[in-house]
Amino acid sequence: MTELRLRGVSAGYGATPVVRGVSAEVSSGGWFAIVGPNGAGKSTLLKAIAGLVPCQGRVELNGKAPSRKEKARVLGYAPQNPVLPDGLTVTDYVLLGRTPHLGLLARESAADVSIVEETLERLDLTALAGRKLRTLSGGEQQRTVLARVLAQRTSLLLLDEPTTGLDVGHAQALLERLDLLRREDGTTVVSTLHDLTFAAQYADELLLLDGGEVAASGKPAEVLTPQRLRDHYAAETEVLHTADGHPVVAPVRRPT
Ligand SMILES: Nc1ncnc2c1ncn2[C@@H]1O[C@H](COP(=O)(O)OP(=O)(O)OP(=O)(O)O)[C@@H](O)[C@H]1O
Numbered sequence: 001m002t003e004l005r006l007r008g009v010s011a012g013y014g015a016t017p018v019v020r021g022v023s024a025e026v027s028s029g030g031w032f033a034i035v036g037p038n039g040a041g042k043s044t045l046l047k048a049i050a051g052l053v054p055c056q057g058r059v060e061l062n063g064k065a066p067s068r069k070e071k072a073r074v075l076g077y078a079p080q081n082p083v084l085p086d087g088l089t090v091t092d093y094v095l096l097g098r099t100p101h102l103g104l105l106a107r108e109s110a111a112d113v114s115i116v117e118e119t120l121e122r123l124d125l126t127a128l129a130g131r132k133l134r135t136l137s138g139g140e141q142q143r144t145v146l147a148r149v150l151a152q153r154t155s156l157l158l159l160d161e162p163t164t165g166l167d168v169g170h171a172q173a174l175l176e177r178l179d180l181l182r183r184e185d186g187t188t189v190v191s192t193l194h195d196l197t198f199a200a201q202y203a204d205e206l207l208l209l210d211g212g213e214v215a216a217s218g219k220p221a222e223v224l225t226p227q228r229l230r231d232h233y234a235a236e237t238e239v240l241h242t243a244d245g246h247p248v249v250a251p252v253r254r255p256t
Pocket residue numbers: 013018036037038039040041042043044045
């Protein structure tokens with residue numbers, strides 16, 4: 001169980017921060033989606049939480065600033081465009097997710113192998129288990145990267161655009177898997193998501209970033225309004241609703 005709190009977090013790559021003054025609270029077992037237009041700073045904020053870019057302000061896990069070691073134990077991060085080692089098979093790569101759990105020089109146990117097999121199965125990767133990473137399609141590679149982070153079995157997942165490159169069925173299956181993890185194991189999920197309809201259906205809180213600053217935050221139905229989507233994405237949309245009341249963001253063409 002991991003609760004995440006951000007207090008005035010600013011982060012970036014040089015002298016000028018690209019993310020400024022972000023504060024937020026993510027309860028244990030919550031799903032927090034960071035949304036916003038291209039270049040808003042979503043990935044940078046996720047990297048700041050993971051400790052991968054210099055950051056000011058405070059990132060707290062369960063009420064305190066974690067040590068590097070605690071972070072490695074608790075937090076799993078899947079980047080948007082990871083560099084994949086060429087020669088590895090899908091199984092070898094996903095097994096790397098178990099590394100933080102192994103003792104010094106220890107080899108993976110039968111339990112590690114079974115966690116990897118189960119994860120491959122869940123992400124529809126079993127048939128590709130022996131394939132070299134470089135022979136996979138874009139969507140298959142993306143699922144493999146997510147399998148590795150899920151095999152880590154951490155209590156906080158930071159996922160950068162996890163559904164990019166996935167078809168609608170695989171995207172839905174992945175999001176359902178994450179939702180099950182948080183309901184059954186109390187896993188906390190923080191993800192960036194471009195698909196606002198998926199974000200509205202799975203996340204319980206949204207943070208809308210624009211120009212590195214928080215433009216809005218709250219429940220999906222509060223954040224996703226046509227006016228905000230016009231103001232921050234320069235997009236013309238209608239916000240419809242599914243039968244069970246979830247917002248659906250539909251782009252619309254306006255007569256010119
Ligand atoms: N390694 C880097 N060095 C310098 N600037 C960077 C670096 N990575 C990102 N930036 C800049 O920081 C800003 C925020 O980038 P970031 O990737 O966080 O945005 P994003 O909201 O995730 O965008 P997208 O939706 O396009 O993925 C952008 O202006 C980008 O050009």
